[in-house]
Amino acid sequence: MDLTGKEIAMLVLRLLFGLLYSVYCMVETLVLTLIPRSYRRKDIKGNVILVTGGGSGIGRLMCIKLAARGAIVVTWDVSEEGNLETVRQVVAAGGQCRAYTVDLCNRHAIYAAATKLKQEVGKVDILVNNAGIVTGKKLLDSPDESIIRTFEVNALSHFWTTKAFLRDMMALNKGHIVTIASMAGKLPCNGLVDYCSSKFAAVGFDESLRLEFKAEGKNGIKTTVVCPMYIGTGMFKGVQSKIFPVLKPEYVAEEVVDAILMNTPVLLIPGHMRIVHLIRAGFPEKASHYLGEIMGVTSMMDKFEGRKKD
Template sequence: MGFSEAIVSVVQVIGALLASVYFALECLVLSLIPRRFRRKDVEGDIVLITGGGSGIGRLMCLKLAARGAKIVTWDVNSAGNDETVKAVKANGGECVAYTVDLCNRNAIYAAAAKVKEEVGKVDILVNNAGIVSGKNFLEVPDHHVERTFNVNVLSHFWTVKAFLPDMMASNKGHVVTVASLAGLAGVNKLVDYCASKFAAVGFDESLKLELMVGGYTGVKTTVICPYYINTGMFDGVRSKLIPILNPEYVASEAVDGILLNTPVVILPGFCRLLIILKLVLPLKGGYMMYRACGGHMTMDDFKGRPVQNGTRLTEKQVLAAQTPNV
């Protein structure tokens, strides 16, 4: 690089820094405007949510349907899927379900083709499905590691490949990645889960930049990074300092993240400060902070949602399994 080119690069960097200050002020001003004035209209939009058969996925289905969106729920659990459809329709919304094994790339592509033919172009894709093992690294069977990556990140590649081209063609759409705070900071007994969620966060960030470079300003991406949520997926988790999140709160904030086109949603918000501390503290200092917050023992009593034949049970099935026959 010649001297003149170096000068141009320095000037560009300074210009970018000044622009960043402007954009930071812009974000501050927008944050002062009540959310109800900034939410986009999704009435009539087709929203596809993976893992919509239970938990946060079902709540997001209900909340987006209440805003007039047409819901498509994908889940490996057909019973849970049917419960979601009934719940949405009972509230006056539109919803169709497809039983899809997100570990199977060909099944994803086949289901995507059926959705396009039977429902229409997907406007908002929410990759919400996730699974967790919750064991020490050496105790996790190899096939569990593979399944974790298949569901938590590789399925995102196949769903986005299936639906993104239509979004790009119209320069309108939204790709949502439900990741985790564990995708920004490692956790004891969650090596495979954290690795998959780090990958999901990286997927979102790289896709976001690729769309911006390509000029697809109308195609938005949002990554949701919540702390532990009080659902069956993390049953038994304990937290010393950070409160375990209420599912309704997480679903509401996730939906608002979509409606406000928020690039990154971290829940609870003050955890942004902990992530910054992780980046600036030396390793030993970061580890002391980790133990002080109780991060080392959160998974000690983990149980998780029961699974039968590779399929997680619905809330009703869990309750039935816990009720003795008399």
């Protein structure tokens, strides 16, 4: 398509404005980091917040912390026992919590549970897609069923849960969808082909969804993607990290809750992982691989055990 001189001039002006706007956004981000968090947190009192995978780990910790801020928390988990323990701890701390046993591999079960939740509790204001699983095996050692289940829980379930509650958010132009992904969705790792792939999908889900909301003018619906390094919940038991820290669950849960309260679009934990991500993106593939070997990316899964089932 041939452009006229006027159209070319307009395109150049828009590009220049885009560059200036980019500088403004960077300055704005810098200024916001200097403002105490207490002044930036939104009020979630009375909000209905659904946390998938809330029956254990950081899911349970988030339920406790969100309920402490006055939210009505709902936990979905495949473990009825874990769910009930989360409810017990939240109620013991003075919060409100409901539990539903849901198999996130079954989209029909998700839709049915969503209908029941809306009837018994109300519309969901904040959806936290937190549930996740890991096989921890090399590709040829991973059973097909395990690969499918990894994608069903870590990626596909996000589509079904979001579709189940998004229509209400769209109607009000208000809501928040949180995706608990992983740094494995930014940086690949040996022995985690299925897990990394599913988390890359989760990151892409968040980024595409955020763009779709903006394109449709639904700026009142916020999204947050969380990419932490390994968390010491037992899920990655046996992982050996030379440089990357194994994070404490309490710290991660606190950071995630703060990101929700401040409408943070992207949260990398720890924060300096942003630099690692930028370095990898700018380095040639051979150099990235060499640096990865030095940092232990190719060997950290060698003694992986994972969380053992009773």
